[in-house]
Amino acid sequence: MTAAVTTQQAWGVEQRVALLTPVPLFAVLPPHARQELAQRFHPRKFPRSAFVFHEGQPADTVHIVAAGRLKTVRTTNDGHQIVLRLINPGELLGVASGWGGGLYSTSARTLDPTVVLQLPTQVFTDYLDRYPSLAQAVINDLGARLREAEERILDAESANVEMRLARALLRLTTLPTPAPPATTIALSRQDLGDLTGTTLSTASRVLSSWHRRGLIFALRERVEILDRAGLTSIAKGS
Amino acid sequence: MTAAVTTQQAWGVEQRVALLTPVPLFAVLPPHARQELAQRFHPRKFPRSAFVFHEGQPADTVHIVAAGRLKTVRTTNDGHQIVLRLINPGELLGVASGWGGGLYSTSARTLDPTVVLQLPTQVFTDYLDRYPSLAQAVINDLGARLREAEERILDAESANVEMRLARALLRLTTLPTPAPPATTIALSRQDLGDLTGTTLSTASRVLSSWHRRGLIFALRERVEILDRAGLTSIAKGS
DNA sequence: TGATCTCTTTGCGCTAGCACAATGACGCCA
């Protein structure tokens, strides 16, 4: 998953292909197409907390995360930050944001030092035209993201802060493998708040309370889940 | 837009094609493909307040609204209703809901007497494979819906009830033509509440207040916008 | 080993808007 991408030079063919191989979306491409595509991505490194792009910029690039993590954020008029999506290695970014010569509707910012592979949108759409299976895979992906977004709307409009936070923690550790749920969430209280539509203070308060109750182990920029069942019960509304 | 579809019998070739012609998504198809596709849609009529499908059912059908209006809704554990999307004539439904043999994640219910054209998902994906331009159009559409959904998340998590309601009214009358904004919204207070994540009571209270202030004209199951600028100012947070 | 910076905890008052509920208006059908 997190390939050994630590230097800036040396992007050999095999290395490039190796970065693309684990990406689910490109699994549908025949090997030679994947190899060709790998050549056209342009790798870039970003430090922690850097912006990969800003809301309002022309959306002319498709990005894929090779290593590290990103968040997409929007800032409201009154200075509020909302985290709309977290993006892990292997995931695509900038596909929905703007298509028809549009602008990015969010900003993208790194959570860790991150390597991103960038591709001109035009090239990507060419591939979509040539490989219907890739287009179908993209449709699949967007459909899944749309369902996630609707889930979030539901949460935001009907669940209280405790439920939203519990659901977020569970989701963040369940994605997307059907196998063993993770146990650690590496996010600040601020980011957890921005992700659940609450404030730093409230998120901190709730997590502290859960820590005291033994549901989680709360430390700096990290939450360890101790009692999954307990959180599930809170997520459902006690 | 609302073709003269009032009888249940008599679905001639021209009539079927006429239903498909104004659908933006199918504009990219060559005429013969559109004609062929028209033959495979199965038309169905629904009375007001009827369910076209229920959350949890297998998502094996793609729907297109020929006349009338639909809403997609979800009911929360505590009996709350949330309206996730309104669907007007010419729009597609069931594309994102379930793709990979999934289930509908929402229920779809008519707001008016409605005619829906139904197509097996399998047939639709076949067309996606054969016509890359259709696939691109679908990707476009999903992208736009994703941006709308993110906008709604933003609203839900950062705006107060007045702002959310004002924004909803403005959006409902602006979509999607760049031309003259409409002035009437034909929705009950309940639906407006379910659409903005508030209650019937609160929606009613706010609209009454705006009515008194001359911003809107509020009557049964209908809102007329009188002062667009005033609403815009509220939408931005006064 | 401090100095400093970032992240977190916690207290306190305040209010938006929900829950609950009764009453009133409108429209449809026989």
Add this chain to the structure above:
DNA sequence: TGGCGTCATTGTGCTAGCGCAAAGAGATCA
């Protein structure tokens, strides 16, 4: 034209959670 069902209005508490703010841990770097 009266009766009934649906939709809307409005009143009265009550509380979840925000805003503001100060003080307390961990990290990081020289």
